[in-house]
Amino acid sequence: MAGETVVTIVGNLTADPEIRTTSAGAQVASFTIASTPRVFDRQSNQYVDGQALFMRCSAWRDLAEHCARSLAKGMRVIAQGRLTQRSYEAKDGTNRTVVELQVDEIGPSLRYATAQVSKAQRGTAGAYGNPHAAPPSTDARAQASAYQGGASVPQAPADDPWGQPRDSGSFGSFGAQEPEEPSF
Numbered sequence: 001m002a003g004e005t006v007v008t009i010v011g012n013l014t015a016d017p018e019i020r021t022t023s024a025g026a027q028v029a030s031f032t033i034a035s036t037p038r039v040f041d042r043q044s045n046q047y048v049d050g051q052a053l054f055m056r057c058s059a060w061r062d063l064a065e066h067c068a069r070s071l072a073k074g075m076r077v078i079a080q081g082r083l084t085q086r087s088y089e090a091k092d093g094t095n096r097t098v099v100e101l102q103v104d105e106i107g108p109s110l111r112y113a114t115a116q117v118s119k120a121q122r123g124t125a126g127a128y129g130n131p132h133a134a135p136p137s138t139d140a141r142a143q144a145s146a147y148q149g150g151a152s153v154p155q156a157p158a159d160d161p162w163g164q165p166r167d168s169g170s171f172g173s174f175g176a177q178e179p180e181e182p183s184f
Contacts, residue, residue, distance in 0.1 A: 010079075013033060015031065017031040018031065036049050037050040058101075079105070081105070082104065083099055085097060
């Protein structure tokens with residue numbers, strides 16, 4: 001939409017995402033991203049941490065569920081969204097205004113880690129829509145340990161077409177190695 005302020009922020013989650021359901025039935029995940037810039041100090045001739053920015057974020061509907069299942073405290077993420085401002089009256093009667101990031105896209109930063117991605121169909125958790133795939137672990141801490149350099153890489157189920165080797169011919173000739181030409 002015109003007039004919205006779109007920003008991208010890179011930082012670490014300060015806590016696990018908290019998911020709740022609104023009175024209208026929509027799910028929302030809330031979390032905070034701490035973004036600490038590195039600045040060069042000419043006097044010491046080295047990089048030092050700058051002033052940290054703590055950005056409160058919200059993700060809605062399917063994205064909220066995906067955040068709750070995939071993200072955990074300490075993970076380095078890249079989030080893009082729209083800045084929103086809202087005002088409210090605090091318990092002590094004072095009026096307050098907050099700026100939040102309404103997240104449209106979010107994912108792990110691969111600068112210092114690796115990640116295993118699986119596609120989720122709307123309303124299901126099967127890998128790449130595979131109805132035979134086991135649902136992913138809902139334990140975000142276990143996923144965080146794998147995210148932070150775990151050596152185990154799960155294997156795709158045998159009937160998952162995306163997990164087949166390129167030369168298997170599972171899609172006809174698409175993606176398969178061409179046979180060598182016969183010699184005459």
